[in-house]
Amino acid sequence: MNQLVKLLFASAFTLMLFQCAPYQPEGQGVVGQVTWLEGNHMTMIAEEGKKNKNTTIGEPVKRTVRVYPLMKISDVTLEDGLFKSVAAKPLKEIETDENGQYTVTLNPGRYSLLTVEEGGLFASIFDGDGNIQPVTVKEGEWTLLNIAVNYKAAY
Template sequence: MQKIPYLLYILAIVLMNFSCKSQTSESQGISGKVTWLEGNQMPMISEDGDASPVNPKGIPAKRTILIYPLTNLADSRMEDGLFVQVKGEPIAKTESDENGEYKLELSPGRYSIFTQEEDGLFANLFDGEGNIQPVTIRDKEWTILDIIINYKAVF
């Protein structure tokens, strides 16, 4: 008699697993948060001898995010921490919201990500081959890329 309730319990669990919707995404792309960081980021000693806290995370930033085909440093020109010339045209763009959050569906592939600033484009990550802010989008996967805009910060 004890075996029947146990078997029904196992059967119920198996049926629930098969009836649940798959957790895999049917789309792919990039998402994350954009933050702005400026000024002196070095800890400072106050009069009472304690180090003052620094906000290394910045504040949320609303920005236009531009997606270019994978771009190399050799195909661009920088001035004062911003890219003033980038070969090619953006293939997609999106806006981060007032909380700095963004999400954009993209086809699988490799891309370079820039934010639009007043005097040019910003990106500050590079791979060992000189590619600018490279990101790889894989089929049915979302890539998280948090962007910290820090060209006006001092470390």
């Protein structure tokens, strides 16, 4: 009798595990985290047995993120690492939470995501075609784009 109860419990537990699926929000868009980096981040030789402190990905930071139609470097004016003027109008503007996390629902397509900084707009990723921080949104999929705001960092 005791073994029967154990067998039933194990079977029920196993069945519950197979029924659990990860949460998948409806729709599509972009999710990610915005982090801040500044100062010296050059690779350095650490003393034996000590960890190199420059392996961090940055501190989570609260920022405004603007979504633009896909833009090229020729569509903007760059000064001191920030974009001063942008040819396109933003499609959406969102705020990250205190941990730098953001979620923005978008129609399928290609977009540029820029953060709003004190002196202008910032993006840290460019592709081989000159596109600024490009991201592709596909039907029914969420695309991960972590943004490292690093215009005050040295590598």
